[in-house]
Amino acid sequence: MYVGEILKSLDRVPSGVPGLDDIIGGGxxxxxxxxxxxxxxxxxxxxGVQFLVEGARNGEKGVFVSxxxxxxxxxxxxxxxNFGLLGYVKSKTITFHDLGRILLRAEYRLTWNELFNSILQIINEExxxxxxxxxxxxxxxLVKDPENKRWALGRFIRALQELETTTLITSEMLQGDAYTDEHYLVDGVLVIHHFMRNYQMVRALQVLKMRGVPHDSNLKRIRFTDEGIRVYNEAPF
Ligand SMILES: Nc1ncnc2c1ncn2[C@@H]1O[C@H](COP(=O)(O)OP(=O)(O)OP(=O)(O)O)[C@@H](O)[C@H]1O
Ligand SMILES: [Mg+2]
Incomplete structure (x- = not known):
């Protein structure tokens, strides 16, 4: 890696989620x-959509792969x-892509590799x-070869890292302490938690890992607003 490239790696990509950049060293x-x-x-x-909208505000093209x-x-x-998504969709600064149509078709199952290649094809667009x-x-x-996941995922993430695109993957949390291959292979993990407190739902975010970035791993309160999720630099309780 050249010095120029190392310096470039100090740049940050703002998340578009108010308050989040403050706890991950700028983005x-x-x-x-x-x-x-x-x-x-x-x-x-x-x-995820807030992240794309933030880029679109600066003219950056974004893709949402469902x-x-x-x-x-x-x-x-x-x-x-209220984040003005419609304008960015109309101008095609943000585009939505439907892979579910292929994945859910019962008579045709993809392998992990085929699935990841289809995603890469969309992301790799100019x-x-x-x-x-x-x-x-x-x-x-939904895939033909569930046993190949870790291998195919590793290749996929490596291929993503070679692109100039910054990627957010979402996943459902099955159990608080059950980590999956994704957790180990990606560069950073944000975990959303919820708790019941006096019959009220309290939501919080934790930066579980963020490679190469000093960050605060304590639980931070989050709230839904009309502008999307907002992170508060305070404990949830
Ligand atoms: N202004 C708002 N507009 C839309 N949804 C809102 C708003 N404020 C709060 N919400 C809540 O946001 C939730 C949906 O969030 P979102 O779809 O991003 O969650 P998710 O984690 O992706 O859910 P899933 O696991 O179903 O995919 C809804 O349950 C809705 O109650
Ligand atoms: Mg969702």
């Missing part, structure tokens, strides 16, 4: 791959936030700076 590292994991309805897709859900429905839900892959869980049941 994500360009070209790296990150995982957002959390329980159902915790804001994984929302944070693995299971119909992207039209995701888009419909995301348009309820000028794409930010990508979101939503969501990774349950894929084991």
């Amino acid at each position: 994500f590292l360009p070209g790296r791959v990150y995982l957002i994991t959390g329980p159902p309805g915790s804001g994984k897709t929302t944070m 693995l299971v859900e119909d992207p039209r429905i995701i888009l419909q839900d995301m348009l309820r936030y 000028g794409v700076k930010r990508a979101v892959v939503d969501s990774f869980t349950s894929m084991e049941h």
Whole structure:
């Protein structure tokens, strides 16, 4: 690696999630791959879209690759936030891609490698700076060769890191302490937690890992707002 490249790696990619950059030293590292994991309805897709919108504000092209859900429905839900997503979709600065259509077709199962290559083809398009892959869980049941996951995932993440695109992958959290291959292979992991406290749902975010970046791993309170998720630099309780 040349010195210029090392210096370039000090650049940061703002996350688009208010308050998050403050606890990860200014933002994500360009070209790296990150995982957002959390329980159902915790804001994984929302944070992914906030990340793309942040780039679009600066003219950066972004792609949203949906693995299971119909992207039209995701888009419909995301348009309820006030982050001006529609304009970026109309101008094609942000594009939504539907891989679920292929994955869910019962008569034709993809291998992990075919699936990852299809994702890479979308992300590798000219000028794409930010990508979101939503969501990774349950894929084991939809692919032809579940036993090849770790190997194929390792190759996929390596290929992503060679692109100039910064990628967020979302996944569902099955158990708080059950780590999957994704957790070990990616460059950083953000975990969304929720707790019941006096009959109230309290949400919090933890930076579980962030390679190459000094960060605060304590639980931070998060809230849904009309502008998406916001992180507060305070303990949830
Ligand atoms: N202004 C808002 N607009 C839309 N959704 C909102 C808003 N405020 C809060 N929400 C909540 O956001 C949640 C959806 O978040 P999101 O879809 O990002 O979560 P997720 O973790 O991706 O969920 P899933 O596991 O179902 O994919 C909804 O449960 C909804 O109650
Ligand atoms: Mg989602």
